Amino acid sequence: MNTKFCLHVPPNMWREFKKSMLESRMFNEEVIGFFFCQRHQVSKRKVRYIPKTWVVPTAECYEHQSTDGLILTQRFHSYLLENHLFAGLDLVHIHTHAGRSIPDFSYIDDRYESEYSRFIGSNFPKKPRLISGVFDEDLQSCKFRMWDRKGREFERVEFCNSLFEISNSQNLINNPDLMFARQKIFGEVNQNTLSKLKVGLIGCGGIGSIFAELLGRLGVKNWVLIDPDKLEQVNLNRMPGATQEMVEQNWHKVHYVKHLIKKVYAQGSHVKTIPTTIESDLAKQEIASCDLIVVATDNHLSRKTAQELALQYMRPLVCLGTHIDVKPDNTPRMYSRITVPPIGGGWCLMCGNIINLQRAALESAPSAINNMAAGAGYLEGINDPSVFWLNSICASTAVGVIHGMVSGFLNVDSGIDWIYEFPGSEWRKTDTEYLQTDDCYFCGINSSENVVQNSDFESPEFENRGFDNSDFIIW
Incomplete structure (x- = not known):
């Protein structure tokens, strides 16, 4: 039996990511976003990828952006690699194709994803994997896959953006109890x-x-x-x-x-x-x-x-x-x-x-x-x-x-805190906005990042390792 792979993005995180993706598009250009994920081996035959941070570049981060494809600036791409992949996380690329039909990966996607999976698999000590996803322009329909580190083969990845990672697309109870x-x-x-x-x-x-x-x-x-x-x-x-x-x-x-x-x-x-x-x-x-x-x-x-x-x-x-x-x-x-x-x-x-x-x-x-x-x-x-x-x-x-x-x-996306008091027989519902704590040691670390301007990040010194600017990311 083959291993099942799943990318599980919590609803709140997906909503913010999707909003940033759509806002980063000025007209009908294709857009791209990134999740950096922790690998969770649930069982021998099941692996989850859990996003720990996400990044959506804006127009200033692209060298080229149109309905025909995308090229990120080398400066921005170096920033991503140095700040995230060196943390030992796996990389998820999500890009869009024009139109509202069910998308599929193009020949260009195949070529550059294959090259890119070899690049990150051979140039980083923890050999991160590349997961790629393609959506329609409204980010409704999608397909996901994960490449091997040699860029030769890929496996299907299920995408889930609900609270529970449970598929209801098949195996419904035909004869309910x-x-x-x-x-x-x-x-x-x-x-x-x-x-x-x-x-x-x-x-x-x-x-x-x-x-x-x-x-x-x-x-x-x-x-x-x-x-x-x-x-x-x-x-x-x-x-x-x-x-x-x-x-x-x-x-x-x-x-x-x-x-x-x-x-x-x-x-x-x-x-x-x-x-x-x-x-x-x-x-x-x-x-x-x-x-x-x-x-x-x-x-x-x-x-x-x-x-x-x-x-x-x-x-x-x-x-x-x-x-x-x-x-x-x-x-x-x-x-x-x-x-x-x-x-x-x-x-x-x-x-x-x-x-x-x-x-x-x-x-x-x-x-x-x-x-x-x-x-x-x-x-x-x-x-x-x-x-x-x-x-x-x-x-x-x-x-x-x-x-x-x-x-x-x-x-419950924003959480709930309900308290029942007796003998007053009252339900008190905490306004959870007051519970938000940005500097909490446990949960306050900012888990998302939307790069607004090129000036928001430093241009790090990053070894090219044999790739020129055009070889980095094109879709």
Whole structure:
């Protein structure tokens, strides 16, 4: 079986890239843009290319630009190579052809892409690969391919600009399960996506177990479950289906949640259990392969790690939590919170102050330091209080959010942060514009670049390596 290659560009990033591409065209000229991508080996037969930065040149960066083809200035091209390819990233060229029909690669494309793939494959230490894409003039229809380093052969690359890298163009469910007959209103494609969605759940306790039960019954059958803890007596009041016998038999929580899912799907489901923390290498590797990351833990370190993985691998993240405290008049305040940071950055759990980095650091410290911090009042002496019904509000709302993400009736491109307060029974929705943090250590690095003028970049000294100006990029 051949390896499947996919270029997966998050919706927000694609929207900005496409806008810059169209704005860079003065009349009907062809235009070009670049993604610089990290290679992610998802499995033996699947490779993702994840864009870490993008560049769209404007008219000043072209030596020639018309409907017949393109030539970039050597100065601008040297700038691209020195600032991006030396970082060890692979290169994606996207150019347009005139017209609105389904595009195809031309003879000129074949010739120069072949030469260029040999050039970058032999002149850079990490031997980057060239992926090329051709679009119609409106950037609607496309074809993608990836060249070998000798420029002799190429392989097909799938292009995806949605939240989830799941193809619905074929293999739709022809005979849908009667279990989902009452979900037909959301469409066949929606149910097909849910059935293929691979969810990584970090935390299988009071919130995570309810969440898995609900999302499983919506149609999700593929899971990676991560939690180091075992069932205890104190868990039985808020974990559906958990029994005293499971506690006595020392069940891990991941095996208990797997039991819940398998009760719904005796066949056709795939559930991988990892009874360890998210900080382990195995857990990180498995989470990176998931289409969606959900964190429902009661500590800050695991949420920080989940957010870092979501940013690194460009995966959507859903963070769940509840909190109960008591006001001075002895009446309780109870909160459920569902947070979905924008995929790829803009704001994250850390810069949004949704997790406490000091607490995360203490949780990762050796136990002796942790005990000293607790004695000094930096950590609470007991776990946060919790009740089943509040956890259920949090979990069920999160499932609704994910259903909206899959179906398309909820836009999370800019992220969401919803807080439910009881007994006031109010939903508060954070204005996510205020969460934007350009200088955040984790997500604030500018991941896109639109070169507006030649003066915006220095002319670096860059060895030609046998290519004259006309040999660089022509389409």
